[in-house]
Amino acid sequence: MKKKTTVELLNESEKASLYSISFEMDGTTEFEKFVAEFEMNATYNRDYQRIIAALQAILRVGALERFFRPEGSINDNVKA
Numbered sequence: 001m002k003k004k005t006t007v008e009l010l011n012e013s014e015k016a017s018l019y020s021i022s023f024e025m026d027g028t029t030e031f032e033k034f035v036a037e038f039e040m041n042a043t044y045n046r047d048y049q050r051i052i053a054a055l056q057a058i059l060r061v062g063a064l065e066r067f068f069r070p071e072g073s074i075n076d077n078v079k080a
Contacts, residue, residue, distance in 0.1 A: 003023050003025070004023070004024040005021050005022065005023055005024065006021070006022050006024065007019050007020075008021070008022050010029065010031055012059075013059040013060065015060065015061055015063075016058050016059050016063050018055060018059060020032070054067060
C-alpha cells in the first residue's frame, strides 16, 4: 500500500533549512509527532534536549559534517 506524503518546511535560517515529511491521512509532520511524544517524557528528556540542541546548532551554523556519524565502509562515503 502506497501512502501519499509531502515534505514540509519546519524552520529555516541563512545556513540551513529543516524539513519533515507528513503523511496525507493525518496532516501532522513526523517531527511534530516526535515532539508530542517525547517533549514531556521524563525518561527520554535528556536525549530529547540533545536532539533539539543539535537541530538548533545546525540551523545556526549549517549542516556541518561533524553533526553526522559515518555509516558503511570508509570507501563508500555514506553518512547518516
